[in-house]
Amino acid sequence: MEKKFMKGNEAIAEAAIRAGCRFFAGYPITPQSEIPEYLSWRLPEVGGVFVQGESEIASISMVHGAAAAGVRAMTSSSSPGMSLKAEGISTLAGARLPAVIVDVARSGAGSGQILPGQNQYNVATKAPGHGGFKVIALAPSTVQEAVDLTYKAFDYADRDRNPVIVLADGVIGGMMEAVTLPEYKTEMPDKSDWVLDGCKGREIRVNSSYVHDVAMLEKQQIDSAAMYERWQLEDAQSESYLVDDAEIVIAAYGISARAAKSAIRELRKEGVKIGLVRPITVSPFPFAAFDALDYKRVRHILCVEMCIPALMVEDVRCAVARRTEISTFGRGGGFVISPDQIVDAVRMLSGEGRK
């Protein structure tokens, strides 16, 4: 195991290499441009291919071709670019092809801001493209976790033959931390039963998201729905932090959860019984972690997100099912939430707001 001091974006790129990613196509957009920059020289070193696409649309479409070739393939972008990639992500899901898409999210609609934001929650968890499909979406809270989840994302993609989103944000992408890099993956999954490698010695294969036979399309949708149910049972991941005696629970993911942990440690010193539920998979949403809370004790859930309005809170409401009070606290615009601000927000809840 190799330990290195790395910037989040570059760590994500290196994790992809070690997971066996051998094709990347992408387009420059802040705050993720270090991913294509890093892979432009790193992929050729390991016999892989880097292409700078003429757009986000072309880049995800190149990934479409590489995925059909049986190669582990990835693209990355930030919020505005994800709107353009939506077409290709939907095509991959419809065509049942694996790929990893990294979204180093920034703030706001349209061009918004280049500064960090958690505004991409709904895109990653509800509608990464048209057509009502779902993807596994993984939300790292540290650079180490960004490495580990990117590494794992390729396995999910190949297992399910479905795109996977790594939902980071501009803070994770831009900060430097010490990371332990995983080993180079040497054994790749067997794709020989579906890969398009030329029809020598077998029947021809046609890979298409267009399905001519409506009964077949419905069958595919039924199978996909069953897969989404399995994710919920088998793949939902979360971290519960100091919740056993908690009267207040913060729900937060990604960088907000990290700030929330610091705030919780501060508040615990003052005797506030507070904990955290942190979704690691934002899709599938870890409903079980909210079911496991003791609602005789938990009097309030504060959903902390780095976007306004809060978006994850809708899943939290669904998970909590009116068993306790829920409110939200967030920063928007591209402001990064600080632990102090969360401490203040919690004090306001207890009627002890800053004088």
Add this chain to the structure above:
Amino acid sequence: MEKIYGKPGSLQPTGNTFCPGCLHGTALKLVAEVIDKLELREKTFGVLPIGCSTLSMFYNNYDMITSAHGRAPAVATGYKRCRPDNFVFTYQGDGDLAAIGLAEIMHCANRGENISAIFANNGIYGMTGGQMAPTTLVGQKATTCKSGREASQVGYPMRMAEMISTLQAPVYVARFALNTPANVLKARAGIEKAFRNQVEGKGYSFVELLTNCPTNWGVSAGESLKWIAEKTIPYFPLGEFRNN
């Protein structure tokens, strides 16, 4: 008795369901004949567009993928870079290639990807029912320009072969028509040239085929061939624009 002509093995024996008189069947047969001749079928990766020719996924007899509308050149790029020993061609219509996929075709050509592009240009959107395409002739009627294309409103038909031949990387750029047996034979030779270029690792080739759409042009199959000769070819001149 010796068999001197048969259906190419790179087509399914079942035939196609294109409209009567449609030249897509001819274009796809030429592609299939050349694939057979060069013995490429078992390593072919055909990249299909969105449009009438998406249906050729049921008629061709080799591995195929359907891309999102206009993205065939990008899909082909990703595949070919990963599997350089496979034979990769794109097949696109004029809405797919010259409108929604303009960026992808130009940049794929500009990168000089070692693939072969077939462009079936019939000057109209067929699958969606006869709307104006970037290649619809001035004055030609379509369902989104009922009194005919007006250049003052929507500009002039785009000459894709000429545009692509302004780029430095492509090694072969040519336009043929499928309206007469003599032209069909020339087109087949052009497709063969394009496919050989890829096999020999020379780089990007672009073959435009002037085709028809009797259904949406509102003419008979026979009249549509006359139309190509009298209206289409005068605006879209035939020939090789690049042959390196």
